[in-house]
Amino acid sequence: MRWSRRASRSSRPLQLDPAVFVTAAEELGFTLDDAQRQAIDALATTDRNLYLWGPSGRGKSWLMAAYFAALPTDRKGRIHFHEFFRDLHLAIRRHGNDLAAALEDLLGALDVVCFDEFHIHDPADGKFIARLLPALLDREIRVILTSNYQPQSLLPNPLFHDDFVPTIELIEQNLTIVCVNGPVDYRTISNHEAGFAAGLWVSPGSPEQVHHLGLNPPNSDERTILAPAGHPVHVRRAADDWLWIEFPDLCGRTTAPIDYLALARDFQKWVISNVPDLDTAGREPAQRFVNVIDVLYDRDVTPVFLATTPLDVLTNGAQLPVDIERIKSRLGQLGRIESDKAEF
Incomplete structure (x- = not known):
């Protein structure tokens, strides 16, 4: 995606009528399941940071995309986590290894940022995220993540997992955790x-x-x-x-x-x-x-x-x-x- 420059911060609530998701599902010919409805409630009726996780094909990315499309503001961004990592490393170099300045460069014009496919397997990525996450959560911005992993399963390698536990605890303390585990893998149809x-x-x-x-x-x-x-x-x-x-x-x-x-x-x-x-x-x-x-x-x-x-x-x-x-x-x-x- 292209990162826009900082504008004056909006006070607009980042909430939606849940009926938006019902209509979007009907247009695609499917009915929302209970797990998706629980996620919709967390997405649409609060401004809290959110961590959507669950098996493949249960609609996590679709829910995020529907929320993102319906949100009536241009102060929003959605990006694959791999791509954000690339852009952030480049921005950090531009700003002389200043993480806060790099985040301001990328996220300063946004009120909500949506990250697809959040996962951590590489220990070096884990160390960087341990540095990134506190700085990200300090910003006045709503953070929404989708993942195939519950927080406790991030960086599963037993040689490195314990060192990452404080970051997992930070996720659990600052993001609402919702499991999207409905009975249908929609990618099979x-x-x-x-x-x-x-x-x-x-x-x-x-x-x-x-x-x-x-x-x-x-x-x-x-x-x-x-x-x-x-x-x-x-x-x-x-x-x-x-x-x-x-x-x-x-x-x-x-x-x-x-x-x-x-x-x-x-x-x-x-x-x-x-x-x-x-x-x-x-x-x-x-x-x-x-x-x-x-x-x-x-x-x-x-x-x-x-x-x-x-x-x-x-x-x-x-x-x-x-x-x-x-x-x-x-x-x-x-x-x-x-x-x-x-x-x-």
Whole structure:
């Protein structure tokens, strides 16, 4: 997102009529469940900071998006937490390592900020968030987070978790914690019409399948190196809103979410070829693949995965990355072409 500059602070309450959510749900053809109604009450009828957590596909991001869209002010911001991290680190550099000045730069014009997909697995991120969170909560701004994890499950590595407990306690003391755990995973009922859900999982990714899809494989002279966020990323083709990239180049090299975010900004359709099962890929490439899926989903990029394995067995094996259930849920929205079968 683009961060706007500071304006005079508004005194407008950040509350809504809960009927807004009922109408939005009806327009999409579904009925709100009890867990969603509890979250709506916390979102719409108070100004308190809020932490929405629960299993994948239960509507956390939809609830946040509906609140954000209906809020009658332009003093609001919504951003994926990976992207906020990138912007904040850049702002801190600009302001000589002054965190408060960096937050003022990014958030000074806002009365409410919504962070999607809040999670912490990396100890270095945990240390930074322990520094960030008190400064963020000191500001006159409503903070809303969505996460697949209850606060006590953040930074689960037992080697580092205890050091993060004071930050967890700060979250629990300053944010209303609401579990959104309704019975339906709404991502399993996608109509595959647009965006990420219009993508395909194609296995085994044979030349015949590629030809049948009308895809024209890149020539060797189309290979190039992009640097969308300053790091080199090797791609097979980058043209006309299409990006064609090999899994080893995207996830086998030292790439990061800031690279995927920048690429998703520039290319709305991706082909990712030679995708192996995640056990074969190895722990770090598999975790990067998880981050790629999060970014493509969040940016509603339409992907075609040319994979060596059917989607149902992608996650078989012992070395599965964290957040795998969320990723399985998101990939489950894709249409499938597996051997001579097709599911749309």
